[in-house]
Amino acid sequence: GAGVSQSPSNKVTEKGKDVELRCDPISGHTALYWYRQRLGQGLEFLIYFQGNSAPDKSGLPSDRFSAERTGESVSTLTIQRTQQEDSAVYLCASSRSSGGGRTKDDNEQFFGPGTRLTVL
Amino acid sequence: GENVEQHPSTLSVQEGDSAVIKCTYSDSASNYFPWYKQELGKRPQLIIDIRSNVGEKKDQRIAVTLNKTAKHFSLHITETQPEDSAVYFCAASKGKGGSEKLVFGKGMKLTVNP
Numbered sequence: 078g079a080g081v082s083q084s085p086s087n088k089v090t091e092k093g094k095d096v097e098l099r100c101d102p103i104s105g106h107t108a109l110y111w112y113r114q115r116l117g118q119g120l121e122f123l124i125y126f127q128g129n130s131a132p133d134k135s136g137l138p139s140d141r142f143s144a145e146r147t148g149e150s151v152s153t154l155t156i157q158r159t160q161q162e163d164s165a166v167y168l169c170a171s172s173r174s175s176g177g178g179r180t181k182d183d184n185e186q187f188f189g190p191g192t193r194l195t196v197l
Numbered sequence: 198g199e200n201v202e203q204h205p206s207t208l209s210v211q212e213g214d215s216a217v218i219k220c221t222y223s224d225s226a227s228n229y230f231p232w233y234k235q236e237l238g239k240r241p242q243l244i245i246d247i248r249s250n251v252g253e254k255k256d257q258r259i260a261v262t263l264n265k266t267a268k269h270f271s272l273h274i275t276e277t278q279p280e281d282s283a284v285y286f287c288a289a290s291k292g293k294g295g296s297e298k299l300v301f302g303k304g305m306k307l308t309v310n311p
Contacts, residue, residue, distance in 0.1 A: 109297065119203075119286060119303040121240065133298060135198075168240065184229055184292075187301060188240040 079103070081189035083169050089195045090159055098154045098192045101173030109152050110170040110186060111144055120168065126152065127174075159196045166191040199224040201289050203302025210277055211310050218305045220287035221269040227289040230263060230270050236283045244285075245246070245272070248292075277309045 082101045090096050102109050111123040122136040126146040139144070141159075146152040156163055170186040200223040210216050222230075231246035247254045247261045247270065254261050256278075263270040274281055284306050288299040 108297065112301075120288075120299075120301040122298045122300065125298050127297065136298065184231070184246060184290075185243045186231075188242070190240050 081124070081169055081171050081187050083167075083189040083192050085144045085192060086190065087195075089197065091197050092161060093158055095155065096159055096194060098156075098167050098169075098194070100152045100154070100169030100171075100189060102150070102152070102169070103187055105149075106171035106173055106187075107149055108172045108174060108186075109146055110172075111154050112168045112170065114166045114168055114191070115165045123167075125155070156194075159194075161196050162184045164194055164196045166193050199289055199291075199300040201228065201287060201300050201302045203305055204213050207214060207306045207308075209308040209310060212277060212279060212310060213271060214277055214309075216274045216277055216281070216307055216309075218272040218285055218287065218307075219268075219269060220271070220289075222300075223268065224289070224291070225265075225268065226291050227300075229290040229292045230261070231288050231290075232259075232261060232272050233286045233288065233301075234283045235286065235304070256300040274307075277307075277311050279311050282307055282309045303310050 084099045107128045110125040114120050124134050124144045126132045141157045144154045168191045169189040172186045175182040203220045228249035228272050232244050233241035234244045235241040245261050247263050260273045282305045286304045287302045290299050
């Protein structure tokens with residue numbers, strides 16, 4: 078079936094502009110995660126959604142970052158007043174559950190192709 | 198919060214050699230430890246994972262070991278091939294009942310020379 082998809086694949090914006098990144102998780106996956114990956118660096122957790130529970134926003138770096146998710150489907154990550162240090166690849170992932178599952182498939186996070194954001 | 202350290206940051210081996218990547222974690226409540234492989238320009242993909250109730254797991258040429266007491270886990274790749282060249286990330290999670298986010302190490306770039 079279809080994997081996690083993200084759009085746009087690339088986004089170039091000017092400093093100070095707002096951007097919105099979209100993630101379509103795998104159908105039926107209840108958990109959705111956003112990560113940021115700066116060039117040559119590891120993955121930095123931003124936020125995750127699990128069903129109807131309150132999202133874990135502990136990784137959001139500032140109040141310029143926010144994310145929403147509609148039910149168990151699409152999620153959008155919004156960055157307001159972008160700064161040059163926001164330049165990175167933003168990766169979305171989804172999983173069948175959010176850990177504690179009895180099988181590998183329950184835990185595995187499937188990643189999307191990412192959105193490469195460049196702030197000039 | 199959880200902190201995952203990974204070393205070495207780079208490793209170069211000859212085809213056929215073994216490669217070992219080591220990670221440590223700080224939170225004893227972490228109970229799920231996946232390893233992801235990321236080829237250049239591609240998305241991370243899970244290659245193997247281990248839960249805290251298991252000490253070792255093997256899947257063909259790759260194996261992972263976990264030492265809960267010392268809070269470290271390692272990835273072992275045997276008979277390396279050029280297609281194993283990639284960046285490998287370890288991660289830790291508390292799983293159900295706690296925060297389920299993955300905390301990643303900074304990654305190790307493996308180069309397998311033919």
